[in-house]
Amino acid sequence: xxxxxxITQKILAAHCGKDYxxxxxxxxxxxxxxxxxDITAPLAIQDFHKVGAKKVFDRSRVVLVCDHFxxxxxxxxAIQCQQLRNxxxxxxxxxxxxGGDMGVEHALLPEQGxxxxxxxxxxxxxxxxxxxxxxxxxxxxxxxxxxAVMATGECWFKAPESxxxxxxxxxxxxxxxxxxxxxxxxxxxxxxxxxxxxxxTGEAIARLPMxxxxxxxxxxxxxxxxxxxxxxxxxxxxxxxxxxxxxxTTYESDPGAPYLFEKTYAVGGLEPQVACPxxxxxxxxxxxxxxxxxxxxxIGSCTNGRIDDLRxxxxxxxxxxxxxxxxxxxxxxxPLVYRQAMDEGLMAIFMDxxxxxSPPTCGPCLGGHMGILAPGETAIATTNRNFVxxxxxxQSKVYLASPAVAAASAVAGRIMSPKDL
Amino acid sequence: xxxxxxxxxxxDDVNTxxxxxxxxxxxxxxxxxxxxxxxxxxxxxxNKMQPGxxxxxxxxxxxxxxxxxxxxxxxxxxLAGVIAGSFARIFYRNAFNMGLAIFECPEAxxxxxxxxxxxxxxxxxxxxxxxxxxxxxxxAIPPFMQELLTDxxxxxxxxxxxxxxxx
Numbered sequence: 403x404x405x406x407x408x409i410t411q412k413i414l415a416a417h418c419g420k421d422y423x424x425x426x427x428x429x430x431x432x433x434x435x436x437x438x439x440d441i442t443a444p445l446a447i448q449d450f451h452k453v454g455a456k457k458v459f460d461r462s463r464v465v466l467v468c469d470h471f472x473x474x475x476x477x478x479x480a481i482q483c484q485q486l487r488n489x490x491x492x493x494x495x496x497x498x499x500x501g502g503d504m505g506v507e508h509a510l511l512p513e514q515g516x517x518x519x520x521x522x523x524x525x526x527x528x529x530x531x532x533x534x535x536x537x538x539x540x541x542x543x544x545x546x547x548x549x550a551v552m553a554t555g556e557c558w559f560k561a562p563e564s565x566x567x568x569x570x571x572x573x574x575x576x577x578x579x580x581x582x583x584x585x586x587x588x589x590x591x592x593x594x595x596x597x598x599x600x601x602x603t604g605e606a607i608a609r610l611p612m613x614x615x616x617x618x619x620x621x622x623x624x625x626x627x628x629x630x631x632x633x634x635x636x637x638x639x640x641x642x643x644x645x646x647x648x649x650x651t652t653y654e655s656d657p658g659a660p661y662l663f664e665k666t667y668a669v670g671g672l673e674p675q676v677a678c679p680x681x682x683x684x685x686x687x688x689x690x691x692x693x694x695x696x697x698x699x700x701i702g703s704c705t706n707g708r709i710d711d712l713r714x715x716x717x718x719x720x721x722x723x724x725x726x727x728x729x730x731x732x733x734x735x736x737p738l739v740y741r742q743a744m745d746e747g748l749m750a751i752f753m754d755x756x757x758x759x760s761p762p763t764c765g766p767c768l769g770g771h772m773g774i775l776a777p778g779e780t781a782i783a784t785t786n787r788n789f790v791x792x793x794x795x796x797q798s799k800v801y802l803a804s805p806a807v808a809a810a811s812a813v814a815g816r817i818m819s820p821k822d823l
Numbered sequence: 824x825x826x827x828x829x830x831x832x833x834x835d836d837v838n839t840x841x842x843x844x845x846x847x848x849x850x851x852x853x854x855x856x857x858x859x860x861x862x863x864x865x866x867x868x869x870n871k872m873q874p875g876x877x878x879x880x881x882x883x884x885x886x887x888x889x890x891x892x893x894x895x896x897x898x899x900x901x902l903a904g905v906i907a908g909s910f911a912r913i914f915y916r917n918a919f920n921m922g923l924a925i926f927e928c929p930e931a932x933x934x935x936x937x938x939x940x941x942x943x944x945x946x947x948x949x950x951x952x953x954x955x956x957x958x959x960x961x962x963a964i965p966p967f968m969q970e971l972l973t974d975x976x977x978x979x980x981x982x983x984x985x986x987x988x989x990x
Contacts, residue, residue, distance in 0.1 A: 428967045445851045445891055453982040471849055478849035528889040528913055544891035544917035545851075550981045558967070592836055593883035597912050626883060628912055681836065768845040768888070787887060789840040791863040 406656035408564040409633055410599040413539040413653055417522045425563040425660065433463070434521040434648075436551040439507055440468040442526035442544070444485045449549035458493050459555030465497040465516060466490050467507040470764045472500070475771040505736025505762045508532035508620060508704035512612075513736055515645030519634045519652045524548065524557050529704050529786065531622045535615035536642065537634035537652055542623060562628045564599040566661040569606035571670035576820050578714070579614025580706060580784065580804040582606070583621045584675035585667065588685025596626030598662060601655065606669045607632060612641045613710035620705045621786050624682040674819050676782075677802035680790045688807055688819040698781040699724070699812035700793075701805050702733025702760070703767045706784035709734075709742045711805040716748040718809035718820050719755040725815030730757040731773045733765060755812070769793050775800075782811045824945045826903045827953070828876040832937030833864060835881035839914065842885065842893040853899035856892050860900040874901030877943065879935050881907065885914025894923040904943060906950060906961065908932040919968050920977040926950065931959035 405422055407415070415423045417431040438446050443466055450458075458464045466486045471479035483500065490498035497516055499505065508529050511517045517533045523540040524530065526548040533540035543557070551557045569582060587594070600622045607615070615632055622630025632638075633654040642650065673687035701707075701715045712734060724730040732752045734740040740762065743749050752759055758773075765772035767785040775781055775794030781801070783793065788800035801817060810820040841864035843856055850856070861868035861878075878884075878897070884907035885893060894917050897905065904924035918925045924945055931950045935941060940953040948961035964972070974980040 428965070441845075441848045442889065442891070445895075448851070449978050453978050453985060455981075455985060476849060482849060482851075526889055526891075528887065530889075542889040542913050544889055544913060544920060546891060546920035546977050547916060550977050553981050554984060560965075592886060593909065593911070596883060596909065623913075626886060626911055768840075770845060787838075787840070789838045789863075789887060791844055792840050796863050796866075 406658040408599065408601060408655045408659040409537065409631055409653045410539055410564055410601070410629060411561060413520055413522060414559060414561050423561040425561050427561045428558060429561060430556050430558050431522050433524055433551050433555055433557050435463050435465060435517055435523045436548060437465045437467070437507060437511065437523070437525035437527065437530060438548050439470050439527055440472055440479065440482045440486055441470045442548065444482045445545035446526060446548040446552060447485055447489045449546055450552050453553065455553040458552045461494050462496040464493070464495055464552050465511065466495060467499045467510060468504055469506050469762070470768065471770050472504060472763060473761060502737060506704045506707055506764055509707055509735035509739065512536060512616065513645070513738055515647045518642055518646040518648060518650035519638060520650050524551055528623045529620050531627065531630050532616050532620040532704060534619035534622065534629050534631040535612065536638060537632060539629055539631065541629045562597055562599045563662045564601050565595055566601050566603065566664040568664065568666045569602070569604040569669050570666060571606060571668050573606055573669050574672065576674055576806045577669065577672055578804040578806065579610055579617040581672060581675040582669060583618040584677050584685045584802065585672060587621065587625045587683050588675065590625055592624060592681055592683040593626040595622065598627055600625065600627045600630045602630065602632045608635060611710055612637060613708040616708065617705050621682065624786060674804055674807045676807065676817060677788055679788055679799040679801065682787060682802060688817065691817045694780065694801065694817040695815060696728055696782050696811055696817060697779040698729045698731065698773060698775065699808045700731045700733070700766050700773055700781060700783040700785060701808050702735060703764065703785040704735065705786045706805050707733055707735025707739065709739045711784065712739065712743050712748050715805040715809040716751045718806055718823065719813065720751050722755060722813045724756040724812040728812050728815050729773070730755060730812040731760055731766065732757045733760040734762055736762055766793050782808045782817055784808050825942055826875060826945060827940060827942045828903050829873065830877055830879045830935055830937055830939050830941055831868065831872060833878060833880040836883045836886055837864060837880050838887035839885055839890050839893040840887055843890065843896040848890060848892055851892060853895050856896035857899035860896040869900060872900065872902065875903045877903055877941060878905045879932055880905065881932055882909045884910050886911035889913045891917045891921060894918045894921055898923045906931050919971055922976050926961035928959050928961035931961065
């Protein structure tokens with residue numbers, strides 16, 4: 403009888419030529435996709451050349467996206483994007499995204515079918531864990547690791563132990579995957595899953611659309627996790643169908659697979675959740691946030707910039723306007739999302755609500771551009787981090803929430819649940 | 824090798840946005856990054872610290888983004904190393920890959936105070952508080968990581984691999 407394994411163990415085993423890997427085991431794994439962006443890839447490219455590497459291991463498996471400080475916000479950023487462009491040309495990369503092709507990487511790669519179930523994906527960006535929603539092993543690394551993978555197609559890993567997070571019941575109105583992951587991080591803490599695989603399961607997950615699943619896996623790193631993962635089901639396969647550029651394999655955890663611990667969350671009674679400054683773990687239900695006037699509301703990012711997120715925001719904003727003095731910024735995560743939002747009339751709703759609509763970019767999420775905060779200002783954002791100074795001045799504050807709460811707050815001028823609007 | 828330096832103390836969950844704010848990530852020049860090391864946790868840090876000093880911090884040091892600019896900024900600022908209760912995993916990996924010395928030791932992290940002088944044996948990971956004389960043993964570096972360090976970091980390891988392949 404083979405030893406029971408988690409989905410994470412199985413994917414890693416399949417990528418190092420084994421039937422089984424033990425949690426804690428060090429392995430050298432074959433990488434399906436390696437990703438870099440305009441902040442992290444310049445260092446990787448430099449390292450790649452420094453060791454005398456000539457060709458990337460596979461030109462269709464190294465993906466570069468200029469999304470963080472693009473459209474280029476200043477001359478140094480323009481130079482960083484230029485380094486990616488030159489490298490992409492030199493290496494004849496299949497997947498280089500710039501200008502009008504560019505989208506926020508973790509929304510773009512699944513949408514374009516570049517990543518799929520069963521893959522091992524590394525990215526020099528901490529939110530690479532997003533792709534776990536497809537049933538892949540995906541994790542963030544640094545630039546040196548990316549350089550090594552670009553040269554060799556392999557990466558070393560310590561196979562992580564897993565934790566099992568079970569979500570039971572049916573989601574109340576206005577509840578989203580974002581609320582579930584915020585609630586979870588609030589419960590286990592920002593290092594509650596340090597080095598671990600967070601495996602999300604349960605009937606509430608089974609009913610969750612892909613956009614919400616991506617939001618959840620995306621923020622696994624905010625609990626310190628190595629990866630977040632969900633076993634592929636019909637919803638996953640329907641999403642992948644017609645997109646995926648490569649054959650894929652689906653895996654699921656065996657009964658009796660080892661978990662360090664298990665937690666069950668009954669979602670039926672949950673309110674929308676808000677992470678207060680200055681930690682994604684500082685989470686309270688929206689009714690307990692108190693009276694918090696806001697200066698800015700940001701709807702977008704790799705966490706919540708997908709079409710479902712914009713539809714949800716539009717549902718709240720339709721026929722309403724952002725309160726006087728509130729800057730509402732909507733950032734469709736990819737060109738496709740942008741076009742869909744236009745075709746569905748969402749852009750008109752946003753403009754009627756007084757929103758500024760940004761081109762796809764990571765922009766304000768990391769305090770790059772397109773909506774930086776002044777001292778003393780407060781924002782509510784659908785992004786993933788609210789550290790000190792994350793969106794601008796160190797004396798500004800960021801609250802994290804779902805698109806529904808961010809939109810309702812923009813209208814109210816203070817943090818508010820859509821049900822109280 | 825034994826290094827002596829002064830301690831700069833930080834709390835739990837120091838994140839990479841505090842270590843090097845994203846507004847400075849339009850460059851990867853170590854000298855430029857070093858000017859802003861720890862800026863959003865302590866704007867005066869680079870003025871207060873001397874080359875060879877140590878950071879001692881609580882749990883989950885380096886959480887947040889994958890930016891390797893964080894360990895680069897600390898190393899280029901002249902920091903001898905970081906001692907923490909625990910490290911976030913990407914930061915831990917990055918520190919090894921680019922050669923910033925880090926030591927995981929919850930006891931030292933809890934007891935050593937800011938401003939004190941310590942000595943650290945870089946090979947054994949034994950930390951001595953030179954004020955109290957108390958010694959702490961940090962967690963052993965896994966053999967695989969030691970091999971990486973012996974090779975001179977990850978890229979030296981990759982170079983060896985590439986040369987072996989083309990030979």
